[in-house]
Amino acid sequence: MSRRALGPATLAVVQAVAASLLPADRTLLVACSGGPDSLALAAGAAHVARRAGLAYAGVVVDHGLQEGSAGVAESARSALAGLGYADVAVVRVAVVADGTGPEAAARDARHAALQTERAARDATLLLGHTRDDQAETVLLGLARGSGARSLAGMPVRGDDRVRPLLGLPRATTVACCAELGLTPWTDPHNADPAYARVRVRERVLPFLETELGPGVVAALARSADLLRADADLLDALATEAAAGAEQDGGLACDRLVALPAALRTRVLRTWLRTAGAGSLAADHVAAVEALVTGWRGQGPVHLPGLRVVRTDGVLRTR
Structure with missing residues (x-):
């Protein structure tokens, strides 16, 4: 050919x-x-x-x-x-x-x-x-x-x-x-x-x-390309932020709360998946984030495969 x-x-x-x-x-x-x-x-x-x-x-x-x-x-x-x-x-x-x-x-x-x-x-x-x-x-x-x-x-x-x-x-x-x-x-x-x-x-x-009108498929694919570039940058920044938030085998809440929300949720999602959480939905991540940004002494957050607790200002998985 x-x-x-x-x-x-x-x-x-x-x-x-x-x-x-x-x-x-x-x-x-x-x-x-x-x-x-x-x-x-x-x-x-x-x-x-x-x-x-x-x-x-x-x-x-x-x-x-x-x-x-x-x-x-x-x-x-x-x-x-x-x-x-x-x-x-x-x-x-x-x-x-x-x-x-x-x-x-x-x-x-x-x-x-x-x-x-x-x-x-x-x-x-x-x-x-x-x-x-x-x-x-x-x-x-x-x-x-x-x-x-x-x-x-x-x-x-x-x-x-x-x-x-x-x-x-x-x-x-x-x-x-x-x-x-x-x-x-x-x-x-x-x-x-x-x-x-x-x-x-x-x-x-x-x-x-x-x-x-025609062109919707091409436009959606083009949007994916643009969003991927943004997501790649945010993920790279989140990796750096996660390293800075590590403490005693968990994540320090005072360092997490100082992060922009876009980075904080990425840090939490990656951390949870690494710890073994499965089928994470947005509300799961939001519930864990509330342990950081809306702390009122609440109990653990139960997720598929694990639970997350806040003790002494540090998020830990059980």
Whole structure:
């Protein structure tokens, strides 16, 4: 597949993959479900890898949640082989209900499997999220009231993974597959309104496009980029502030109360997560912050996985 032979959508995918890589990325591992986004990514990554002399492999995760999932995984493996992938791992995972919901549990199982494969190859993991996925993530974060970090969406690079297609609309990946004669798999879960992300995709975003005009998806993705830069700076400042507030294995309240609220809540959220708190919501952090800013001798704050007390002017976990 020479550059001259590439269709416009395929060329856009190839250019996006090439732009996302760094000199240290010597082995590429593409996560592929068989859907249009990951198939287009796999095609673009293979093209870039061959031209640059990089090693490349694929990984398909079978969640086992649907009848015939093994056949879907095999079809994805076959598609990758057709794109020139000699090394494709098909990994079946067990999705364990943990109270977070089936979507989150499946995501956690998938991420763990992908990280295991990435580490085994010392590879750069590539994921096929698009600009549409970014817009959906921003809207879901807005609905949860999760703050700037959630509204910042997904980075192109971060958490040992790369998302080369975040700047491209989903329509480009669909067109890329059509140009290459690929037949993507359609996940029935992607049409199930029981999932919040599906409702955002099928109902909320089209409504916003109709009422506010075209360009909403691109605007949401652009907002995520701007918010990510702000959140990165605040997180860096919060790391410095946390070091200055440490005292006797906890956090000194007199140092916390002197911080701007934007830094104080970040310090507390990171501290709580490090201590083992799970599923932190904004009201959890606010309750702990009240031990600092609204101290009246109140008792401990109970959070998922731990409780927080204030003793002798220091916040401690139990």
